[in-house]
Amino acid sequence: MNNSTTVAASGAERKKKRRFLSSWDAPFAGYLFISPWLIGFFGLTAYPMFLSLYYSLTDYTLLEPIKWIGLRNYTRIFTDDPRFTQSVKVTFQYVLASVPLKLVAALLVATLLNKAMKGISFYRTAVYFPSLIGGSIAVSILWRNIFGVDGIFNEILSIFGIVGKGWITNPGSALWTLILLTVWQFGSAMVIFLAGLKQIPNDLYEASSVDGANKVLQFFKITLPMLSPIIYFNLIMGVINSFQMFTSAFVITNGGPMNSTYVYALYLYERAFSRYELGYASALAWVMLVMIVIVAAIIAGTSKYWVFYETDTGGKKRK
Structure with missing residues (x-):
């Protein structure tokens, strides 16, 4: 009697243990599969972000011990830093000009390439290719040579009797050369537009x-x-992406002439790696994040007035 009771108890215990382990099988397998992403997120994104937030509240210069100063870096940014104001102004000018022009160029080219014609795959690849190399240092150096005083662009103008200026050395045109480089890299947006165009029913056009x-x-x-x-x-x-533009401004103009291309990311880089003010640079990085979030929130808030979804009843604007 005692033996049968013991066997029954042990059997029930084994069944309970199997049920407990089986309840963990599916979640454990899922976490195992996403573990590379989790390691990358917490190790390369979350931890550096929180560390940067901590540094932004300190006086950290790499050369001296870290000293806690609270919100003093942020106070200094908004009350006693004219270069911050200048960099924000230039950055917003760049964003307001480059983003719409890039979208218009991408949409127009996507519309032209949304046709069945011989060699269309080659044309699409050729148009997309600049987006793969556009952010490189080599392209920035090439761009600087094209728009220099003795560059190819001025040589072309000279054929028509036009005396070109130093486009990247003139405060009135330097920023526009960077904007033109950004617009030239419309390939990624064009591919997404092209995919969207192919999803539009042909019946709408026929009707x-x-x-x-x-x-x-x-x-x-x-x-x-x-x-x-x-x-x-x-x-x-x-x-x-435009708020974070750095390479072309650093290589082509280095913020000049007369700070006309002194974008925010370049100022942040200067504070961090030229002056070694990593605490102050961390505060600047968080200010940039807040600016991006605010602009994105404004765009998201206005989207209900101009973004149409097929799930909207009768095609009405979302409320």
């Missing part, structure tokens, strides 16, 4: 043609509304 709509009317009444979620996505990504 509008029967009603007498021409190509221009179809573009504004069908293409743009149907592409509005894609435009919204590309706009957000473009704003984020």
